[in-house]
Amino acid sequence: MAEHLQRRTEFLSFDGAVRLTALHQRPDRYRHLDEIVGRSLIARGGGYAYSAASFGADSCSLDMTAFDRLLAFDPLRSTLKVEAGARIIDVLKWAINRGLQLPVFPGYPLVTIGGCIAGDVHGKNPWRDGTFADWVEAITIFHPDKGYVNVSSETDPTLFRLTCGGFGLTGVIVDATLRLISLPGTDVELISQPVGSLPEAVDRLANSTDDFSYSWHDAAPTKNFGRGLVNTGRWVQRERGDHSLRYRPIDARTRAGIPVSLWNSTTVRCANALFYRINGHWRPRRRMSFLEAGFPLARNVAYLAGFGRPGMREIQILLDEIHIGPFIRELEQLVARERPPLVMASLKRFSGKQSSLSPTGMGYLIAIDLRPGSAANHFMARIDDLMLDMEGQPNLSKDSRISCQVAARSIRNYANFAEALCRYDPSRRFASGLSERIGL
Amino acid sequence: MSYLILGASAGLGRALAEEYASAGFDLVLVSRDQRDVEALTAHLRTRFGILAIALAADFADDDGYLPGVEEALTRVSPLRGVLLPIGASDPDDEIGLSDHLMRRLVNSNFLNPCRLLNALLPRLHGGEIVGFGSVAALRGRTRNAAYAASKRALMSYFESLRHWAGAEGVSVRFYIPGYLDTNLAFAQTLPFQAADTRRFARRVRADSGRTRTRYFPLYWQFIVLLIRSLPWSIYRRLRF
Numbered sequence: 001m002a003e004h005l006q007r008r009t010e011f012l013s014f015d016g017a018v019r020l021t022a023l024h025q026r027p028d029r030y031r032h033l034d035e036i037v038g039r040s041l042i043a044r045g046g047g048y049a050y051s052a053a054s055f056g057a058d059s060c061s062l063d064m065t066a067f068d069r070l071l072a073f074d075p076l077r078s079t080l081k082v083e084a085g086a087r088i089i090d091v092l093k094w095a096i097n098r099g100l101q102l103p104v105f106p107g108y109p110l111v112t113i114g115g116c117i118a119g120d121v122h123g124k125n126p127w128r129d130g131t132f133a134d135w136v137e138a139i140t141i142f143h144p145d146k147g148y149v150n151v152s153s154e155t156d157p158t159l160f161r162l163t164c165g166g167f168g169l170t171g172v173i174v175d176a177t178l179r180l181i182s183l184p185g186t187d188v189e190l191i192s193q194p195v196g197s198l199p200e201a202v203d204r205l206a207n208s209t210d211d212f213s214y215s216w217h218d219a220a221p222t223k224n225f226g227r228g229l230v231n232t233g234r235w236v237q238r239e240r241g242d243h244s245l246r247y248r249p250i251d252a253r254t255r256a257g258i259p260v261s262l263w264n265s266t267t268v269r270c271a272n273a274l275f276y277r278i279n280g281h282w283r284p285r286r287r288m289s290f291l292e293a294g295f296p297l298a299r300n301v302a303y304l305a306g307f308g309r310p311g312m313r314e315i316q317i318l319l320d321e322i323h324i325g326p327f328i329r330e331l332e333q334l335v336a337r338e339r340p341p342l343v344m345a346s347l348k349r350f351s352g353k354q355s356s357l358s359p360t361g362m363g364y365l366i367a368i369d370l371r372p373g374s375a376a377n378h379f380m381a382r383i384d385d386l387m388l389d390m391e392g393q394p395n396l397s398k399d400s401r402i403s404c405q406v407a408a409r410s411i412r413n414y415a416n417f418a419e420a421l422c423r424y425d426p427s428r429r430f431a432s433g434l435s436e437r438i439g440l
Numbered sequence: 441m442s443y444l445i446l447g448a449s450a451g452l453g454r455a456l457a458e459e460y461a462s463a464g465f466d467l468v469l470v471s472r473d474q475r476d477v478e479a480l481t482a483h484l485r486t487r488f489g490i491l492a493i494a495l496a497a498d499f500a501d502d503d504g505y506l507p508g509v510e511e512a513l514t515r516v517s518p519l520r521g522v523l524l525p526i527g528a529s530d531p532d533d534e535i536g537l538s539d540h541l542m543r544r545l546v547n548s549n550f551l552n553p554c555r556l557l558n559a560l561l562p563r564l565h566g567g568e569i570v571g572f573g574s575v576a577a578l579r580g581r582t583r584n585a586a587y588a589a590s591k592r593a594l595m596s597y598f599e600s601l602r603h604w605a606g607a608e609g610v611s612v613r614f615y616i617p618g619y620l621d622t623n624l625a626f627a628q629t630l631p632f633q634a635a636d637t638r639r640f641a642r643r644v645r646a647d648s649g650r651t652r653t654r655y656f657p658l659y660w661q662f663i664v665l666l667i668r669s670l671p672w673s674i675y676r677r678l679r680f
Contacts, residue, residue, distance in 0.1 A: 004531055007627045026626045028450040030475040066450070066623070069483030083479070094487060 003037060011047075011055040012252040016311020017372065017400040018052040018433055022059060028066035033172065036062070036144050042432040043172040045085060045112030047252055049119060050314055051400040052433025053167045059431050062172060064114055070094060071175060078180045079137055084114030084173040089245065091178075092291065096243050100180040101290070103129045107297040110249060114173040119397040120165030120358040124212040124233070124294065126365070127349035131358065133164035135179045143171035144429060152177075162420055165358030167396065169421055169430045169440065185235030187242070188212065188293035192229040194280040198328045198347065202364060204230040205349045211235050212293065213349065216279075218272035219342035219368060220265065221335050226328075228345075229280050233293055245291035247298035250305065258308035263371055267306075268343050312343075313376050315383055316367040316395035318350055318359035323390040327366070330386050340379035341371040355413050359393040367398065377401075384410075396434060404439035411438075442466035442491075442516040444509065444560070446499065446553060447526030449476035451622040452572065452637045456523050457484060457492075459641035466491040466516040470509065472498040491516055499526060499552040500544035506559055513563070521568040522560060523644070524553045529587045529624070542586050549590035554597050561608075568611040570644060571598045575618050575655075578664050582679050595653075602651060614653045615644065618660040632663075 009024035024044075027033055044054035044061040055061045067085040074080075078100060082091055088102070089109030095101055104123040106116060115121075116132045117139065123129055138152040141163060149171075151160045163170045190212070195201045201215040210232035217228030263271075292299060304312070319327050335342065345368045354360040368383075370376040384406045387394065393410055394402050408414050418440055422428070431440075443460050447453040449471035457469055461484040471477040474496035481492035493512045497505040513519055528548035530541055537545075557569060576584050577591035598614040605612045619625050621634040635657050643656060655661040667675070 005623055005627045007629075026623050028454075028623045029473050030479075031473060032623070069479050070486040071479060071482045073486050 005032070006038075006060060009061070011052070011061065012256060013050055013052050013400050013433075014048050014252045014255065015050040015313060015400050016252070016256045016307065016309065017050075017313065020052070020055070020057050020433065022055050022057055022061060024055075024061045024063065026063040026066060033062075033142050033174070040429065040431050041144070041172070042430055043084070043114060043118070043168045045115035045118075046087065046110045048106075048108055048111050048115065049397045049434075051396060051398070052437070053119065053397060054115075054432060056432040056434075056436060064172065064174075065112065067174065068112075078182075079177050080180055081175060081177045082113055083175045084112060084117070086113050087111070088113065088116060089291070089295075092294075093243065095180050096183060096290065099183050101183045102135065102178065103181050104132045104135055105294060107295060109245065109247065109291070109295045109298050110251075113176055113178070114168075117164055117173055117176055118166065118168045120352075120354055120356065121397070122348070122350065122352070122365070124214055125210075125348075127213075127351050127362075128211075131165075131352045131354065133354065136164060136176050137179055138177040139163055140174040140176070141171040142174050143425065145425075145427060146171070148174065158420060159424060161355045162417065162424065163356075165354045165356035166417070166421070167357060167432065167434055169432075169435055170424060171430060183290070184211070186238045186290070187236050187287050188233045188290055189236045189285065189287050190231055190233040190293055192231050192279045192284045194276070194284075195228055195230055197226040198228075198332070198345070198366075199325060201228060201230050201347050202324055202328070205347060205364070208232055208349070215347045216275075217345040217347070218276060219335075219345040220268045220272055221339040221342055222269060224273075225335055225342075226332065226345075227276065229276065235290075236287065242289045243291055244289060245295060245298060247295070248301050250301050255304050255307070256309045256311060258305060261308045261310045261371060262306040263343060265341070268371075271303075272344065307371070311372055313370040313372050313380065313400070314367060314398045315370075315380060316365060316398040317383075317387050317392040318352075318361065318363050318365050318395070319390055319392045320361060320363040323392065324364045324366075327386065327390045327392065330390075331383075334379070334382055334386070338375070338379055338382070341373060341376050342379075343369040343371060345369070356417055357396055357411055357413065359395055360412050361393075365395070367395075396438070402438065404437065407438035441518060441520035442468065442513075443521045443523060444468045444470070444513065444519060445523045445525065446470045446556070447524070449473040449480060451525070452617070452620055452640060453523075453525040454480060455637035455641035456525055456644060459638070459645050460523075461488040461490050461492065463645065464488070464490060465520065468493045468495060468509070468512045468516055470495045470497050470499075470505070472496065472500070500528060500548045502543075502547065505552065506556065509556065510559075519560070519563045519567060521570065522557060522564065523570045524557075525572050526553055527572065527574070527587075527591075529584055533584050533586050534582075535585050537586060545586040546590045546593075549587060550593045550597070551590075553594065557601075564608075564610050566609045568613065568648065569598075569601060569605070571595075571612075571614045573598075573614060573616045575616055575660055575664055578616075579667060579675065598653075605651065611649050611651045613644070613647060613650060615640075615656050616653070616660065616664075617656045618663070
């Protein structure tokens with residue numbers, strides 16, 4: 001793309017931790033991709049990664065949101081070929097009208113298909129449904145030195161696996177063929193069961209056979225630390241399903257619109273207590289549309305916006321079944337000792353078989369949200385040590401600060417990924433703030 | 441009923457294609473970017489279930505586009521209207537530009553859209569014709585000399601079309617857009633906010649059946665009035 005189509009943009013990671021100015025262009029025709037100039041590039045979708053996965057100080061970000069067309073539908077095989085800039089909500093709405101759905105999708109509706117593949121996102125029940133990559137049949141990747149390459153797990157398993165969960169380092173994902181499944185019902189009945197602690201939630205999730213299952217926990221460092229709700233959901237059928245989703249669109253910049261954080265130790269305690277009371281006791285059983293159940297973040301924009309300009313921090317770690325118990329015990333002791341500025345936590349049972357940078361294996365995915373600051377940094381460093389001791393794996397798309405050393409020791413496929421990536425692309429045309437931070 | 445859209449692969453053209461497809465019209469989409477126009481027709485077929493035909497043609501060339509358009513129109517329902525959001529600009533478009541570039545710009549922005557219109561007029565009884573100019577064409581500028589001149593010629597041709605159309609039952613609309621949120625505007629620092637192309641497309645369809653010339657967004661009418669009223673001695677110093 002000619003340089004007169006580029007500008008400099010100040011980018012912000014969704015958690016507000018990384019802010020930098022870099023080159024930016026928005027191709028809207030295939031020939032713009034053909035004419036790309038610049039040594040270092042990285043594709044960008046909705047910009048919802050908590051880390052700097054779609055921008056970098058020395059890279060030109062390619063905004064792919066104009067490539068959002070539905071290219072082909074095969075009704076016999078229920079496959080949909082769609083461009084990478086299409087938003088997950090648009091694909092889902094189209095699919096639902098045909099009695100179909102995507103089994104795995106992230107918690108916010110404006111994430112793009114390319115972003116789902118690059119971050120290999122997981123949905124509300126990764127234990128049963130796996131991750132997004134499990135539902136991708138083929139991908140078209142553009143690399144300025146190699147042109148357009150269509151890959152699947154059969155035609156080029158190495159490149160396919162490097163790309164799913166590879167954070168855009170193999171090239172620009174241009175389109176993907178997705179496998180859809182039948183929509184089992186019109187609505188979801190969600191039941192919130194109160195639990196007193198994180199280990200109790202682990203037990204409940206281990207025995208869950210529901211269509212959706214995840215938990216929410218009050219993580220404020222008080223005597224109530226760990227109490228929460230295990231949310232389980234089942235499909236239900238209504239005569240006339242309501243597939244509406246009301247939400248206020250938010251991006252990294254609007255999320256950081258309030259100049260100060262509304263979350264402090266008092267407001268966090270109050271909000272968590274209220275949330276626990278409302279959902280656990282006052283309305284523990286509620287029926288909602290599939291989209292409302294699938295996009296909980298869309299309904300809780302105020303929570304994210306409340307972190308304001310100072311931003312938020314999140315740690316997300318996969319722990320296997322042996323280590324989840326000891327990890328939680330150590331976490332509870334650490335919280336009691338240091339009283340870090342935690343806000344909330346969540347748990348999901350997980351199963352994934354990635355060979356890229358995403359967590360792989362079976363176990364439990366624990367996410368912890370914090371208010372930023374020196375106490376949070378100190379606590380996160382301690383959690384990194386604990387993660388390494390317990391053989392945990394970080395989720396890079398949710399973590400904007402993990403170091404190169406920790407990444408190299410904790411990501412299962414780090415060395416293999418780095419070697420395969422250099423073999424595929426010795427000139428390393430694609431780089432981001434994330435890839436530079438973790439030494440790739 | 442169907443519409444023919446020239447310059448449909450991106451920007452305003454694409455927004456118009458999606459707007460008219462969402463209303464159930466069949467479409468013939470013409471663009472020089474074959475991959476994009478094919479992707480767009482596939483999208484409109486998949487998303488809206490309409491009949492959409494892609495036609496790759498470069499209107500900067502002197503000839504050769506008409507048989508393809510004629511053939512495509514035989515494959516869709518009767519023609520209701522022609523939309524011309526086609527536009528070509530070039531960073532080298534300054535006074536003294538090459539013959540080749542001058543010809544390409546005038547062909548794309550004025551000559552060939554008008555020639556095509558002339559050929560299609562017999563099919564358009566009771567239908568509509570929609571043209572798109574540019575605020576850049578309202579006074580001679582330091583840049584985009586041939587682009588602006590050809591868009592001003594197009595505007596004049598549309599005024600003449602309106603004389604003809606009254607007797608033929610054809611509605612003729614001409615829009616003069618300010619900055620639009622296209623990939624060109626994306627890279628520029630603009631004094632005014634670029635308007636959303638989808639909102640513009642909705643406006644165009646909402647105006648169906650009317651004959652009018654209109655600025656979009658409307659406030660450009662006042663900006664243009666101000667720029668036009670400036671004496672040359674001041675205007676030339678702005679290096680607009």
